[in-house]
Amino acid sequence: MTQPPNSARQPVPANGQVAAGARAVVMEGCSLKKNYGRGEKILHVLSDASLCLRKGEMVAIVAPSGAGKSTLLHLLAALDTPTSGTVYFANKAIETNDDTALAAFRNRAVGFLWQRHQLLPDFTATENVAMPLLLRGDDFTSALGMARKWLAEVGLEHRVDHRAGELSGGEQQRVAIARALVTGPSVLLADEPTGDLDEQNAWAVFELLERLHRTHGLTSLIATHNLALAARCDRILGLEHGVLRTREAAALASEAPGGEAR
Numbered sequence: 001m002t003q004p005p006n007s008a009r010q011p012v013p014a015n016g017q018v019a020a021g022a023r024a025v026v027m028e029g030c031s032l033k034k035n036y037g038r039g040e041k042i043l044h045v046l047s048d049a050s051l052c053l054r055k056g057e058m059v060a061i062v063a064p065s066g067a068g069k070s071t072l073l074h075l076l077a078a079l080d081t082p083t084s085g086t087v088y089f090a091n092k093a094i095e096t097n098d099d100t101a102l103a104a105f106r107n108r109a110v111g112f113l114w115q116r117h118q119l120l121p122d123f124t125a126t127e128n129v130a131m132p133l134l135l136r137g138d139d140f141t142s143a144l145g146m147a148r149k150w151l152a153e154v155g156l157e158h159r160v161d162h163r164a165g166e167l168s169g170g171e172q173q174r175v176a177i178a179r180a181l182v183t184g185p186s187v188l189l190a191d192e193p194t195g196d197l198d199e200q201n202a203w204a205v206f207e208l209l210e211r212l213h214r215t216h217g218l219t220s221l222i223a224t225h226n227l228a229l230a231a232r233c234d235r236i237l238g239l240e241h242g243v244l245r246t247r248e249a250a251a252l253a254s255e256a257p258g259g260e261a262r
Contacts, residue, residue: 013113013151014164015177021058023054023055023057024054024055024143025052025053025054025055025088025091026053026054026089026090026186026187026219027049027053027076027087027088027089027187027219028050028051028052028053028088029049029050029075029076029086029087029088030050030077030083030085030086030200031048031049031050031085031086031087032049032050032072032082032085032086032087033046033047033049033082033083033084033085033242034046034068034071034072034075034080034082034083034215035083037119037208038148041102043240044057044242045068045071045242046068046072046075046082046242047146047243048085048242048243049068049072049085049086049109049239049243049244050244051080051136051203051221051237051244053126053187053221054095054196054219055093055186055217055219056206056217056218057218057219057220057234057235058210058219058220058222058232058233058234059220059221059222059233059234059235059236059237060150060222060223060224060229060230060233060235060236060237061188061221061223061224061236061238061244062220062225062227062236062237062239062247063222063238063239063240064222065225066240067222068193068239068242069191069192069239070223070245072223072239073112073189073191073221073223075087075191076110076187076221077106077110077112077189077223077234078094078097078105078106078188079106080104080222081095082164088215089109089110089187091103092257094214099254104136104190106223107136107183108136108138108183108184108185109185109186109187110185110188110189111178111180111181111183111185111187111188111190111238112191113176113177113180113188113190113191113193114176114189114191114193115191115193115195115196116196117164117172117173117175117176119164119172119175119176119179120164121163121164121165122163122164122165122199123163124160124161124162124163124164125147125156125159125160125161125162125163125167125171125175125178126147126151126161126165126226127144127147127153128142128147128164128175128179129147129150129151129175129178129182130143130144130146130147130180130182132179132182133147133182133183136183136193145228147160147182149176149177150179150181151175153178153212154174154175154177154178154210154212155174156171156174156175156178156181159171159172161163163255164206169196169197169201170197170201170205173193173194173196173197173201173205174205174208176193177193177205177208177209177212181212181216181218185218185220186217186219187220187221187245188217188218188219188220188221188222189220189221190209190220190222190223192223192224192225192228193205193206193209193224193227194224195204195225198226202226202229203229204257206226206229206232209222210232212226225236236248243258
């Protein structure tokens with residue numbers, strides 16, 4: 001079995017708490033490159049992006065729109081394949097999985113949260129949350145029961161039978177969070193999860209993500225423009241010219257007044 005390089009496994013401090021290096025490595029991206037197009041029209045999105053996520057970490061990625069944050073998260077979630085480089089989960093290169101194993105990885109190991117919730121508007125909140133369970137073949141009754149349990153956990157027990165299109169933006173994103181976590185993943189990948197929300201709802205959603213991160217022992221990677229939210233994570237990474245670099249919240253704030261990475 002292919003093993004990740006030792007250079008990606010160096011200890012990483014986490015806000016002065018227990019050293020992240022003492023935690024097990026959950027996911028790694030090693031020298032990830034992603035190009036689109038061919039010849040003179042080739043677009044280099046990621047040139048050499050590497051990161052290491054350890055169990056229990058909440059890590060933020062801050063970068064301008066179009067820098068490649070979504071592309072990176074898609075590679076980590078096996079929603080796309082890198083031009084070169086490797087993604088490892090539990091010390092195994094995910095590229096070595098066959099289609100069935102990759103589908104199971106996407107369904108069970110990783111929860112993905114989009115900026116735009118991607119709910120089915122004519123389906124109820126319960127049906128939307130249950131969808132990943134139904135797609136993998138779970139019993140219909142038990143899937144709906146688990147969906148309702150998760151809707152209660154995100155504060156929407158009173159909205160379980162409402163169609164997604166009848167919910168507010170903040171409520172829709174809470175449904176999307178429940179859907180991302182209903183399968184019990186160990187890693188949450190969130191792509192601008194508060195980007196479409198007003199300030200009040202953005203904070204409420206982020207505080208919910210923080211609580212679920214702690215109570216369910218998640219490892220979370222959150223792409224965000226909001227520096228105030230990013231500053232509450234264990235680490236902040238900046239994506240610059242296709243390369244990930246450690247950033248400090250204070251330095252980023254001085255570069256971008258108003259709490260937005262521009």
